Amino acid sequence: MVDDHPFVRLGLRSFFELVDEVDLLGEAASVAEAERLIADIAGRDRPPDVVLMDILLPDGDGITATAGLLGRYPGIAVVALTSVSDGNRVRSALQAGAVGYVLKDAGPDELLAAVRAAARGEGGVGASLALKLAEPRPPGASSLTAREWEVLALVSEGRSNREVAEELVVSERTARTHVSKVLQKLGLRSRTQAALWARREGLAPRE
Numbered sequence: 001m002v003d004d005h006p007f008v009r010l011g012l013r014s015f016f017e018l019v020d021e022v023d024l025l026g027e028a029a030s031v032a033e034a035e036r037l038i039a040d041i042a043g044r045d046r047p048p049d050v051v052l053m054d055i056l057l058p059d060g061d062g063i064t065a066t067a068g069l070l071g072r073y074p075g076i077a078v079v080a081l082t083s084v085s086d087g088n089r090v091r092s093a094l095q096a097g098a099v100g101y102v103l104k105d106a107g108p109d110e111l112l113a114a115v116r117a118a119a120r121g122e123g124g125v126g127a128s129l130a131l132k133l134a135e136p137r138p139p140g141a142s143s144l145t146a147r148e149w150e151v152l153a154l155v156s157e158g159r160s161n162r163e164v165a166e167e168l169v170v171s172e173r174t175a176r177t178h179v180s181k182v183l184q185k186l187g188l189r190s191r192t193q194a195a196l197w198a199r200r201e202g203l204a205p206r207e
Helices: 006-016 031-044 061-071 087-095 108-119 127-133 148-158 161-168 171-185 192-200
Strands: 052-055 079-080 100-103
Touching: 031 052, 031 061, 031 079, 052 061, 052 108, 061 079, 061 087, 079 087, 079 108, 087 100, 087 148, 148 161, 148 171, 148 192, 161 171, 171 192
Parallel strands: 052 079, 079 100
Antiparallel strands: none
């Protein structure tokens, strides 16, 4: 499982320890850590059957990480596990190769069902996410890059350009450019409009 929140990992670990059919092989808090861990597991035996992948990670996004991971280990089944529920993110994760998408507030039965389905080579999303997938895409949203989605998530939290730059480890000028491109693609005039749009589309602030 890949998640940067220690308490989330603790909860998942405690849950899976009670499930006889699931062996938790390891946990990572970042994309880089996940890549090293999975390579180590694959080198010792074989790649894990299922990877639970958070979408927003400190050194990148889980969607890009999923695509890269599956390029190296096509037999792995990735289930996106996140608090981000907007339809475009769900689509992007599935297009990157994830076989399932589960929200962090899902019940244990739903999470276990997703893991079991992924292990069988199946997948899917919950009913609430299926409804979001059925909604028409907002104009310009589909053209946002993974980095621009990260920027939008930070803007939805009320972060300034400087804070966005610090979070993404880029210059303030680069952060300002990213914000401008997000506004342009979404047809919005201000950061406030972008934050409201993000909330309306289900892009919740990161916890």
